[in-house]
Amino acid sequence: MAQLWGGRFTKETDQLVYNFNASISFDQKFYKQDIEGSKAHVIMLAKQGILTEEEKNIIIDGLEGILRDVETGIIQISSKYEDIHSFVEATLIERIGEPGKKLHTGRSRNDQVALDMKLYTRLEVLYMDELVKELLEILLKIMEDNTDTFMPGFTHLQKAQPITLAHHMGAYFEMFKRDRLRLKDIYQRMNYCPLGSGALAGTTYPLDRDYSAQLLGFTGPTLNSMDSVSDRDYIIEFLSAMSTIMMHLSRFSEEIIIWNSNEYQFVELDDAYSTGSSIMPQKKNPDIAELVRGKTGRVYGALMSVLTIMKGLPLAYNKDMQEDKELTFDAIDTVKGCLLLFTGMLRTMKFNKAIMAKSAMNGFTNATDAADYLVNHGVAFRDAHSIVGQLVLYCLEKNITLEDMTLEEYKTINPVFDETIYEAISLESCVNKRLTIGAPSKKAMNQVILKHKEYLNKDWQNH
Structure with a gap:
């Protein structure tokens, strides 16, 4: 177990200590980033006259050979190396000899791992953004197709007022749109080079x-070397953004689970995104939605773990920081998997429009509009509220809806009512007379859909 840093030590590290200390089992994910960073470092060293052009070319050829051989399986990343940096450097020295020993000139494993983690995370932020954008595109398609699909809106899981499926999906569009904004902020804030x-x-x-940063696509170099090697804010921010994405997915999943139940029957999940029961042949379970809801806690756990790891660390680098990687890798893989599966589930899901509309009619969701009708006919709002409460009570006793009441029954409760009440409380009227931007009317929704299309056509990733 001879180490690249072993000169100061007189005996080898205990095997258990070595295993406990090593990170090669998980930081081997960084092999591309480590080689990319090393190439940029070597090019910069040659530019500064610290390496000769010949040494630079030999080292870069060696690094590119290692990258090819790892990706084709000719060489395996072995646990005999403590970390990915040691693997790359030791393999390079084995292959090209003396020039390979100059690779680490002017560099520490501290700024090296900080660079690798930033390069890796930066790429994952971009990919995460692409997945969220794909979900937004599916949501927008559902919105465009359902500006006339009426359904109940809820508060406290109680039917409240009629809306459209487009309006309901639009609420989730806003959530995931904010998620993309958070990812953009993280990218821009983290995009400074610690090398x-x-x-x-x-x-x-x-x-x-500055040259090293430019070669690696960063905005510029970091401005404090102590902070550079001990900064994990961008990881915490990314974990926080991913936790918020999962919270939104979980809320959405909860609604799909409810909508998929026999009591609601608002949606039908595609067979590819459902499972059956081992004993009950009639079951079609929303397992994907349930797993997304469950895995949310796993991502929250990663965020809380890294916050806890970092909370008491003095400057600068401490080995505790090695614990950020497995947690972050797992959270990234979890969120990516959830986004991919959720998007597929949503794309193939069928909406039972007639059942949704019937549910809106049966839940007195038009009661507020009945009160507004009375106000527009000169009744004070508080009196109107009381009168409509009497209407609802009457309907409950008769097991009918407001639409089922005769005009005589309306007039018995209050003589202000006339035949125009039926138009006033129709689902279409209740929805489409709400014209302010952000409301569920078809006119307002079409304005919003147009804004969303323009938004999706602008790509913040073009740096």
């Missing part, structure tokens, strides 16, 4: 950190 910070205090070599 060249050394262990914590920079280096005496005349590095060109």
Whole structure:
């Protein structure tokens, strides 16, 4: 177990200590980023005259050979190396000899791992954004197709007022749109290069950190070497953004689970996104939605773990920070999987429009509009509220709806009512006379849909 740092030690590390300390089992995910960062570092060293052009070319050829051989399976990343940085450097030295020993000039594993994690996370932020955008595109398609699909809107899980399916889906569009904005903010805030910070205090070599940052696509170099190697804010922010994405997916899943129940029957899930029961042949279970709801806690756990890891750490780098990786990797994989499956489930889901409309009519969701009708006929709102309460009580006793009442029954409760009440309380009227932006009317929804189309055509990833 000879280490690249072993000169100061007189005996080898205990095997258990070595295993406990090693990170190769999970940071091997960084092999591309580690090689990408090393190539940029070497190019910068040659530009500064710290390496010769010949040394630069030999090292880069060696690094590219390692990358090819790892990706084709010719060489395996072995646990005999402590971490991915040791694997790359040791393999390079084995292959090209003396020039390989110069790879680490002006660099520490501290700024190296900080760079690798940033490069990896930056890529995952972009991919996560693409997945959220795909979900938004499906939501927008459902909205466009359902501006006339009436359904009940709820508060406290009680039927409240009639809306459309387009309006309901539009609420989730806003949530996931905010998720994309958070991802954009994280990308822009994290996009500064720690390479060249050394262990914590920079280096005496005349590095060109601006050039290194430029080669790797960063906005610029970080401005404090201690913060550079100990900053995990961007990971916490990404975990927080992913937790919020999962919270939105979980809320959506909960509604789909309810809508899929026999009591509601608002939706029918595609067979590909459902499972059956081992004993009850009639069952069609919404397992994907339930798993998304369950996995939300797993992502929350990663966020809380990293916050706890970081809360008491002094400057600068501490080995505790190694614990951020497995948690973050697992959270990223979990959220990506949930977004992909949820989007597929939503794309193939069928909506039972007639049942949705009937549910809206049977729940007195038009009661508020009946009160507004009275107000428009000169009745004070508080009196109107009381009168409509009497109407609802009457209907409950008779087991009918407001639409089923005769005009004589209306006039018995209050003589202000006339034949125009039926138009006033129709689902179409209740929805489409709500014209303010953000309301469920077809006119307002079409305005919003147009704004959403324009938004999706703008891509913040074009840096």
